[in-house]
Amino acid sequence: MPKSFAEMPSNLLTSLSKQLSEMKVIGIFLTILTTIPHTCLSQCPNKCSRNGNCGPDGACKCSVGWKGGDCSIRECPMGRAFSDIPFAEDSAHRDVECSGRGICTSVGTCNCDAGFTGIACERNYHDLLHMTYASLAMCKNDCNHRGQCVSMRHLAETTRDHLSQQYAYDLVWDSEKIHGCLCDDGYGGYDCSLRTCPKGDDPLTTDGNLQEVQLLRCSATGTTGTLVLYFNGKPSKSILSSATATEFKTALESISAVGEVSVSYSEGTTLCRDDVINIASITFVQNFGPLPPLVPQSFGLEPSSVVEVAGDNSYGMLTDHNGIDYFAVKGNKENDECSNRGICDQGTGTCRCFDTNGDLYAGSDGYGNAGDRGDCGHAVTAPITSCPGDPPCSDRGYCDPVTKRCACEAGFSGGDCSLRTCKRGLSWFSYPSADNVAHDNVAECSDMGTCIRTVGECRCRELFFGAACEYMGCGGENNPFKSCSGHGTCVSMRELGMLREDSNGSPSPLIYGSDPNESMTWDADKIFGCKCDDGYEGYDCSIRSCPVGPDPLTASLNQVCSNHGVCNDEGKCSCFHGWGSSDGNGNFGSTMDCGHRLALRGYP
Numbered sequence: 001m002p003k004s005f006a007e008m009p010s011n012l013l014t015s016l017s018k019q020l021s022e023m024k025v026i027g028i029f030l031t032i033l034t035t036i037p038h039t040c041l042s043q044c045p046n047k048c049s050r051n052g053n054c055g056p057d058g059a060c061k062c063s064v065g066w067k068g069g070d071c072s073i074r075e076c077p078m079g080r081a082f083s084d085i086p087f088a089e090d091s092a093h094r095d096v097e098c099s100g101r102g103i104c105t106s107v108g109t110c111n112c113d114a115g116f117t118g119i120a121c122e123r124n125y126h127d128l129l130h131m132t133y134a135s136l137a138m139c140k141n142d143c144n145h146r147g148q149c150v151s152m153r154h155l156a157e158t159t160r161d162h163l164s165q166q167y168a169y170d171l172v173w174d175s176e177k178i179h180g181c182l183c184d185d186g187y188g189g190y191d192c193s194l195r196t197c198p199k200g201d202d203p204l205t206t207d208g209n210l211q212e213v214q215l216l217r218c219s220a221t222g223t224t225g226t227l228v229l230y231f232n233g234k235p236s237k238s239i240l241s242s243a244t245a246t247e248f249k250t251a252l253e254s255i256s257a258v259g260e261v262s263v264s265y266s267e268g269t270t271l272c273r274d275d276v277i278n279i280a281s282i283t284f285v286q287n288f289g290p291l292p293p294l295v296p297q298s299f300g301l302e303p304s305s306v307v308e309v310a311g312d313n314s315y316g317m318l319t320d321h322n323g324i325d326y327f328a329v330k331g332n333k334e335n336d337e338c339s340n341r342g343i344c345d346q347g348t349g350t351c352r353c354f355d356t357n358g359d360l361y362a363g364s365d366g367y368g369n370a371g372d373r374g375d376c377g378h379a380v381t382a383p384i385t386s387c388p389g390d391p392p393c394s395d396r397g398y399c400d401p402v403t404k405r406c407a408c409e410a411g412f413s414g415g416d417c418s419l420r421t422c423k424r425g426l427s428w429f430s431y432p433s434a435d436n437v438a439h440d441n442v443a444e445c446s447d448m449g450t451c452i453r454t455v456g457e458c459r460c461r462e463l464f465f466g467a468a469c470e471y472m473g474c475g476g477e478n479n480p481f482k483s484c485s486g487h488g489t490c491v492s493m494r495e496l497g498m499l500r501e502d503s504n505g506s507p508s509p510l511i512y513g514s515d516p517n518e519s520m521t522w523d524a525d526k527i528f529g530c531k532c533d534d535g536y537e538g539y540d541c542s543i544r545s546c547p548v549g550p551d552p553l554t555a556s557l558n559q560v561c562s563n564h565g566v567c568n569d570e571g572k573c574s575c576f577h578g579w580g581s582s583d584g585n586g587n588f589g590s591t592m593d594c595g596h597r598l599a600l601r602g603y604p
Contacts, residue, residue, distance in 0.1 A: 045070040045564070045576035059553045059563070065108065069563040069576060069594075074108030079122030080173055082472070083529025086497040086512045090521050093173040100529070100539045101475065113475045113539065115463040122177060139181050140191035140461055147183035147192040151176045156432050164230035164295035167432040172520055180429025180447065185256050186349060190429070190447050190461065195349030200339035200375030201288050203361075203368040204384060204403045212284040212291045212331030214311035215318045218272035225272070225301040229294045229309075232257040233431075241272035241301060248280065252294075259287040266320050272305070277321040286366050286373075289335030339364070340405065340415040341388065342376030351376045354388040354416060359404075389416030411456060420456025425468030426526070437519040439526075446470045472527045475540030488532035488541035494524040499531050503558060535571060544571025549593035552586045562595035 044054035052062035052071035062071035079099030086092040098110035102121035105111055112121035139149035150158070153176050156169035169175050183192040201208075218227070223242035228235050229252065237254040240247065248271055249263040265271070266279040284291060293311030301307070310318050316328035337344050338351035341361040345352055353361040353376035364378035365371025371378065386392045387399035387406050397408035397417035408417040425446035432438040444451055445458035449469035452459055460469035474483040474490035483490045491499065497512035513524025532541035546567035548558045556563065561573035562582065568574055575581075575594035582596035583589025589596065 046072065057553045059551070068566060069559075069561065070566070072566065074104075074106065076102075076104035076108055076110050077120035077122075079118070079120035080177065082116075082177065083474075083493055083496065083527050085500050085529075085531075086493075086510045089511050090514055090518065092493060092497075092512055098539070099177075103538060103540075103542070113463075115461070139179055141193070143181035143183065143192040144187075146187040147181040149179055150182050151179050152429065152432075152438060155180070155182060155429075159431065160230060160233035161431045161433075162232050163292050164233050167437075168435045169432045169438055171436045172438070172522075174523070178429060189346075189450060190445070191450075193450070194346040197337055197344035197346075197349055197351050198363075198373050198375040199288070199335045199337055200364060200366060200373055200377035201333045201368070202336060202340045202403070202405060203364065203377050203379050204341075204405060205334060206403075208332035208334060210329055210332045212287070212289075213329035214282045214284075214291075214294055214309060215316075215326050215328050216280040216282065216294065216296070216307070216309050217277060217318050218280075218305070218307045219274060219277070220272040220301050220305035220307075221274040222302070223270075225298070225305065227296055227298045227301060227307060229296055231255050231294050232292050235297075238299065239271070241270075241305075243271045244269050245280070252282065257287070258284070260285040266324075266326065272301075272307075277319070279318050279320050279326045281326065284331065287335070288331060288333040288366070290330050290332065336415075338415065339375045339377035341379075343414055343416070343418070350374060356388055356390045356416070357386045357392065359384045359386065359388070387416070389418060393417045419453040420451075422451035422456055422458045423468035425466065425470030426522075428464075428469075428472075439522040440519075444468075470526060474528050474530045475538075475542075483540065484530040484532065485536075485540050485542040487536040488530040490528050491531055492525050493521075493527050493529065496529055496531060544569065546571050546573050547591050547593035549582060549584055549591060549595035550586070552595060552597055562593045565594035 044058055044060045048054055048060040048062070049070050049072040051066040052060045055061050060069060060071045062068070065075050067073050067075050076097040078095040078097055080093045081096045081100035084092055084094060084096065084100055087094060097104050098112065099120050099122045101116040102110040102112035110119065110121045143149055152169050152174060156167055159182065160166045181190060181192045186196055188194045188196050218241065220241045223240070225241040226238045227241065228238060234255045234257055237251045239251045243251065245263045245265050249261055252258050252261050262283045262285055264281045267273065267276045268278060271278065271280060282294070294309050296307040296309060298305060298307055308318070310316050310328040318326050320326065334340065338353070342351040342353040351374055358381065360380040361376045362378045362380050363371055363374045363376065366373055366377065369378060384404050387404045389406065392399045393406040393408065394417045396412040397406040399406055406415060406417050408414070411421055413419045413421050422444050424442045424444050426439050427441050427443040427447040428439065429447050430438065430441055430443065433440055445460070446469045448464045449458040449460035458467065458469050463473055465471050465473050494513045497510045500508050500510050502508040513521045530539060530541050535545050537543050537545045546560050548560055549562040550557050551559045551563040554563070560567050561575065564579040565573040565575040573592055573594045578598050579594045580596045580598050581589055581592045581594070584591050584593070584595065586595060586597070
């Protein structure tokens with residue numbers, strides 16, 4: 001026998017080399033076979049749909065905008081939920097897909113419920129890319145092209161209240177979600193669909209005959225400084241510190257709500273002085289009743305300047321340099337719609353003056369004489385013999401024998417008591433009463449519906465319901481008893497907190513709205529959401545739920561289809577290759593949750 005390969009015959013050496021090569025190939029093949037179960041099962045499903053990376057544990061790490069065990073499901077934009085189950089006491093409105101008011105489609109877009117819009121159904125007017133679209137859907141009929149559709153935050157930032165005070169509204173959850181109409185002059189209603197009518201003094205009452213007089217003192221040097229005065233929340237044109245009485249009058253009358261005024265100075269012809277104290281007296285000639293005060297805001301006056309206004313009963317006097325006192329006068333004349341002697345036609349903005357029982361009224365000059373105000377403030381016939389209406393006060397009120405003015409019964413209004421009033425509720429959209437405090441003033445139909453005067457009922461905007469339109473309904477329909485797709489219960493935010501369950505399905509209630517005066521939870525009893533029945537989910541309970549379970553690879557709990565399958569429209573999991581139903585703990589079972597790792601045939 002040869003002692004080495006060198007001594008072996010060449011043919012034997014070739015045969016042995018071939019056998020060794022075959023054995024090496026077989027060894028490699030056996031090695032591959034022994035690793036097949038681990039290698040196959042560690043491959044990520046569907047190669048993560050090319051929308052993510054496959055981790056060493058065989059789990060997909062999805063790219064932004066994708067989700068699911070194989071990264072095949074598009075995510076939808078997120079927004080703060082309008083209604084959801086609280087996550088802590090008095091804490092709710094988390095970020096959720098489609099803001100909890102829409103369904104996420106297969107292409108990653110939100111199919112919003114009626115009345116909601118935006119890429120996340122969030123009604124975000126300040127999203128510049130979607131401003132026009134959002135504003136059209138958020139406000140009814142785009143405010144009928146007679147106003148601007150703005151958010152609560154925008155309203156606070158760009159306007160003022162009737163006392164010309166300005167507050168912030170930027171910390172409350174709804175600051176950029178609740179929108180409403182800021183109507184143009186001459187229009188009103190929650191959607192700016194109503195015309196406003198002239199107001200005036202009742203010509204038959206004699207108790208109130210005082211016109212409003214407000215006073216202003218400006219102490220400043222130089223003649224180039226300017227100031228602006230606000231009235232009823234609206235600014236005047238810029239006023240020069242050297243303005244004459246005529247120039248000052250013109251600037252004030254640039255505010256439409258001011259109407260006509262007369263202006264006089266106590267000293268000289270210049271508004272602001274540094275040598276003497278000039279008192280400017282402003283008399284409101286065609287605007288009646290107690291009026292809000294003028295509020296000064298200086299632009300360009302030197303820091304030592306002083307501008308003060310006496311315009312109400314708490315501060316109604318100014319004194320000049322001679323020690324002479326000047327007193328403001330609080331107006332007390334009526335400022336009634338159609339002077340309480342006619343009915344407003346809200347379609348045209350004109351007063352239909354009464355002509356009943358032989359008594360006739362027409363437009364006045366504001367002082368009981370004939371004029372062109374269109375306010376029914378002139379009694380054409382004299383003497384007036386009875387109260388308006390046929391019969392007087394429409395048999396729905398008391399007729400004052402002296403003033404011939406009707407005092408209507410509860411539930412009725414109008415100069416002749418012929419109109420019905422509607423229920424009132426906390427306003428959905430109005431100016432804040434303090435920083436980050438709103439929804440605390442009462443308005444007819446809660447500023448989210450139109451009062452039908454013939455029957456005294458609110459016609460609410462879609463989505464809102466209640467006698468005063470005081471509730472925001474659940475998804476699908478306004479009627480809370482027919483919503484939630486028949487697979488859930490429509491309840492308030494407060495009730496959603498009390499129905500909360502923990503991850504094990506056990507009751508775990510949380511209080512939402514513990515303090516009725518807390519501005520951050522103003523919606524506790526006003527906004528409703530769906531509490532879905534078992535087996536259903538979605539903002540309107542229209543989606544079938546699939547089984548959930550732990551992901552054996554990542555130990556993540558409560559994953560849809562255990563993160564190893566896709567949920568179909570029937571609420572069933574379609575498991576990825578190599579996965580099947582478990583017992584909830586990774587073993588074979590009947591939960592149909594795709595949480596059990598299947599063994600390949602022939603391997604454990």
